[in-house]
Amino acid sequence: MLAVEKVHTLITARPQADQFRLAALHRYHILDTPACEDFSFLTELAAKVCEVPYAFISLVDAERVWIKSCTGMQIGELPRGESYCSLAVLGDAVTEIADLTEDPRTAYMALTVGEPYMRMYSSVALASSDGHAIGTLCVMNTQPGRLSAEQRTTLAKLARQVMALIELRANERSLNAAVRELELLATTDELTGLHNRRSLQDRLKFEVARSRRFRSPLSALMIDLDHFKQINDEYGHLVGDQVLANVGRLLRESLRVIDLPSRYGGEELCVVLPNTPVEGACKLADTLRLKIEAQLHTAGARQFQVTASIGVGTFNHMDINDADGLLQQADAALYRAKRSGRNRVECGAE
Numbered sequence: 001m002l003a004v005e006k007v008h009t010l011i012t013a014r015p016q017a018d019q020f021r022l023a024a025l026h027r028y029h030i031l032d033t034p035a036c037e038d039f040s041f042l043t044e045l046a047a048k049v050c051e052v053p054y055a056f057i058s059l060v061d062a063e064r065v066w067i068k069s070c071t072g073m074q075i076g077e078l079p080r081g082e083s084y085c086s087l088a089v090l091g092d093a094v095t096e097i098a099d100l101t102e103d104p105r106t107a108y109m110a111l112t113v114g115e116p117y118m119r120m121y122s123s124v125a126l127a128s129s130d131g132h133a134i135g136t137l138c139v140m141n142t143q144p145g146r147l148s149a150e151q152r153t154t155l156a157k158l159a160r161q162v163m164a165l166i167e168l169r170a171n172e173r174s175l176n177a178a179v180r181e182l183e184l185l186a187t188t189d190e191l192t193g194l195h196n197r198r199s200l201q202d203r204l205k206f207e208v209a210r211s212r213r214f215r216s217p218l219s220a221l222m223i224d225l226d227h228f229k230q231i232n233d234e235y236g237h238l239v240g241d242q243v244l245a246n247v248g249r250l251l252r253e254s255l256r257v258i259d260l261p262s263r264y265g266g267e268e269l270c271v272v273l274p275n276t277p278v279e280g281a282c283k284l285a286d287t288l289r290l291k292i293e294a295q296l297h298t299a300g301a302r303q304f305q306v307t308a309s310i311g312v313g314t315f316n317h318m319d320i321n322d323a324d325g326l327l328q329q330a331d332a333a334l335y336r337a338k339r340s341g342r343n344r345v346e347c348g349a350e
């Protein structure tokens with residue numbers, strides 16, 4: 001039987017144990033991460049302490065052994081059946097093979113029969129917090145032999161450092177994800193998925209500063225759904241909420257990534273349009289108005305449409321030179337749109 005087949009037989013003998021082991025490995029999200037000096041330092045130290053040319057941090061995945069760090073040779077990954085570490089994670093915490101040519105499991109592996117003709121292998125398993133061997137810290141030599149007791153003890157200590165580093169990276173990753181999630185929650189309106197008012201105000205300050213600095217046009221739309229009270233009264237508050245969510249989605253899908261759609265309050269929405277002059281903003285406002293009018297909403301078996309009035313304000317570096325001025329102009333234009341019959345767009349100062 002070929003070495004590869006032998007290893008495969010060993011792995012498939014305990015498929016469930018291997019599944020748990022793989023689940024533990026994947027929880028760390030370390031596979032295919034970029035090279036990193038902290039890990040290289042530990043493999044260099046392992047090779048030095050054990051007085052051998054080669055040291056590896058190997059992680060044993062389903063079909064491959066992925067190398068996080070290596071000293072002595074450059075290697076990215078190996079097929080699982082061609083790696084000594086595949087055997088190491090199936091057995092005891094410490095594995096040592098004094099002469100790889102004499103062990104029938106390793107004698108015909110590629111690294112034994114070809115360059116660099118490995119002869120000695122010694123490893124300590126990297127144990128996950130729930131006790132699974134996810135990989136190894138291993139050292140190798142082209143001369144047969146064994147590590148001294150002291151070298152083995154140091155290798156075990158270094159393996160614990162490798163694992164501590166893997167845990168640290170995983171914790172940093174989940175912490176960053178939690179921070180991103182919190183940031184999103186703090187800046188997003190839950191019902192519409194748009195920016196909330198606070199986020200709008202923060203971003204608007206920044207956009208105003210940028211517009212002033214680069215003399216680029218900046219516009220804002222104030223969008224207010226028409227007769228929304230009647231929608232709530234006729235279909236109920238939950239349907240009213242659904243309408244707001246639908247319009248929020250429509251805005252998100254219709255705008256450029258640099259635009260900033262937000263829920264200003266109640267049924268009033270605000271869109272900040274960086275780098276957009278008044279003509280462009282009015283054109284976009286009318287396109288949005290038509291899209292909102294065309295959108296179908298449902299209440300049980302009934303379908304209905306809503307309309308919106310939109311006011312456009314544009315930063316002009318002279319009369320309007322702050323965020324409040326911009327929103328006030330858009331709000332005043334919105335008021336005119338309501339007064340002149342609703343379902344229409346009004347632009348700029350009267």
Ligand SMILES: Nc1nc2c(ncn2[C@@H]2O[C@H](COP(=O)(O)OP(=O)(O)OP(=O)(O)O)[C@@H](O)[C@H]2O)c(=O)[nH]1
Binds near residue numbers: 227229
């Ligand atoms: N369902 C639902 N209704 C809301 C929400 N926020 C505000 N409203 C309702 O929106 C309605 C706004 O009513 P009005 O300010 O009188 O305005 P309108 O009926 O839209 O009339 P015009 O703006 O003049 O066209 C109120 O009945 C609010 O209760 C919300 O989050 N969900």
